[in-house]
Amino acid sequence: MSLLKNIDHNLNKKQIIGLILIFTALVAFFVPSAWVSAYWDTEFIESYRGFDIYYFPNINVYGIDVGGDVMDWTYRTNPEACRKSIDLWMDGPIFVETYRDFTIYRIPGYSLYYGESATETSNKWDNLDNLKHYIDVVFYPYHIYTIHSDLGDFLIYQQGYPDCTPVPVYWGELGVYRTLDYATEAKAKEAARTYIEIHTEQLPEPEPEPIPPAQTGLEGRWWVNNIEITNSDQTIILNTTTMKFRFTPTKGSVSSVTISWEGGETDSKKLSKELFSSNWKTTVSLPEGTYTMTLYAEGADGDLTLSLVEFSFNIPVTPDTGNANPDETVDTIGDRVQTMKNLVAGVSGSLGLGLFIFGSIKKEEEE
Numbered sequence: 001m002s003l004l005k006n007i008d009h010n011l012n013k014k015q016i017i018g019l020i021l022i023f024t025a026l027v028a029f030f031v032p033s034a035w036v037s038a039y040w041d042t043e044f045i046e047s048y049r050g051f052d053i054y055y056f057p058n059i060n061v062y063g064i065d066v067g068g069d070v071m072d073w074t075y076r077t078n079p080e081a082c083r084k085s086i087d088l089w090m091d092g093p094i095f096v097e098t099y100r101d102f103t104i105y106r107i108p109g110y111s112l113y114y115g116e117s118a119t120e121t122s123n124k125w126d127n128l129d130n131l132k133h134y135i136d137v138v139f140y141p142y143h144i145y146t147i148h149s150d151l152g153d154f155l156i157y158q159q160g161y162p163d164c165t166p167v168p169v170y171w172g173e174l175g176v177y178r179t180l181d182y183a184t185e186a187k188a189k190e191a192a193r194t195y196i197e198i199h200t201e202q203l204p205e206p207e208p209e210p211i212p213p214a215q216t217g218l219e220g221r222w223w224v225n226n227i228e229i230t231n232s233d234q235t236i237i238l239n240t241t242t243m244k245f246r247f248t249p250t251k252g253s254v255s256s257v258t259i260s261w262e263g264g265e266t267d268s269k270k271l272s273k274e275l276f277s278s279n280w281k282t283t284v285s286l287p288e289g290t291y292t293m294t295l296y297a298e299g300a301d302g303d304l305t306l307s308l309v310e311f312s313f314n315i316p317v318t319p320d321t322g323n324a325n326p327d328e329t330v331d332t333i334g335d336r337v338q339t340m341k342n343l344v345a346g347v348s349g350s351l352g353l354g355l356f357i358f359g360s361i362k363k364e365e366e367e
Contacts (some may be wrong), residue, residue, distance in 0.1 A: 040070055045079055049090055053082045084109030096128070102135050104128070137161050137168070144185065147172075147192050150200055154192040156185065217301035219251035229306075245295065247271060247280045252301030259284065263291030 042054040045062065052065040063073040064082050076082045086109075093105035093114075102115035102122065113131045115122040120139060125131040136142050138161045145156035152174055160168030169181040172192035179191040222229045223246040247257050257280040260268030264287050271280040280297070295306040 042070075048083050049086050051082075051086050053079055099132055100135060100140070102139075104131065134161055144170075145189065147189065147196065149196045151196055154196060156188050156192065158185065217252040218249065218254065218297065218299055218304045220247055220249040220254070220297060220304060222247055222295065222306060241285060243284045243286070245271065245282055245284065247295070247297055248278055249297070249299075252299055254280065254297050254299040256299075257295070257297045259293060259295050261286070261291045261293040264288060 091108040141157040147154040170188035172179040257271035271282040
């Protein structure tokens with residue numbers, strides 16, 4: 001008590017406060033300095049490819065001596081990680097392959113892959129397939145869904161990878177049309193379906209399907225001067241240049257039948273239907289010449305065509321022998337033998353018959 005009283009007697013309050021502050025400063029200086037010094041205690045582990053690796057027991061990390069202040073060293077959690085870092089510094093990235101516009105590398109000492117293009121560098125992945133998928137989705141439009149519609153297929157795309165930079169965007173494309181970009185796949189699908197709904201209502205009514213022409217159901221039989229034409233090698237012998245044509249349908253209904261010819265003259269003539277009969281008839285007389293003739297029948301059930309090619313008449317003149325009786329006359333019409341050789345060219349329509357007729361007329365002199 002006498003000491004305290006003496007201190008209290010000899011020191012005023014300001015002096016006591018000063019002594020307390022000086023003591024506190026001394027403690028704050030010497031105690032942390034000792035702790036910091038122990039913080040950087042090291043244990044040598046090994047030398048690897050020219051670099052020394054140390055262990056820091058107080059902070060449980062491993063450091064690579066890269067020179068300079070210890071705080072500038074490279075630190076890892078274990079010696080293996082230190083060695084991999086040194087491999088990377090010494091060897092550089094290892095080429096793996098080229099994928100799309102990216103060159104893919106592996107980091108030495110690590111099972112890590114990354115890709116570089118002319119303008120982009122990917123994130124690092126521990127799986128090569130995952131890196132490729134990341135490149136597909138982040139740097140290129142990636143088709144993820146299709147909406148089928150009357151307008152066509154609406155394709156939904158994604159670009160960007162979840163939880164990565166850049167953030168993913170979604171949109172839809174139909175032909176040259178593209179929706180806005182959306183933050184979710186659901187929004188892009190909704191925009192696509194709205195577009196389809198609006199524009200489907202504006203589609204014109206579909207054109208009615210054309211009715212295919214009915215298969216010909218028209219069939220029939222043909223006659224020349226009551227001689228039926230049945231095959232291409234048929235020979236018809238007539239005693240007149242007057243041609244009587246008759247057509248009788250055997251299947252289907254007929255509305256008109258026409259015969260036309262080209263050669264010594266060009267013309268056509270319709271056949272007339274007989275009353276109370278299914279026959280169609282006409283008569284044609286032709287001058288000398290070679291003709292192409294076409295017989296055409298049509299009706300609700302189809303049509304039928306018969307062509308006659310090189311149908312000709314040759315009427316020779318009887319030569320004067322000098323002994324002829326002037327009272328005798330040559331009948332150029334009667335007692336004439338006309339031979340027709342049928343050269344059938346072909347029949348269009350369902351009949352499929354081609355008819356070629358070559359006719360020659362030979363006049364025999366009457367004695």
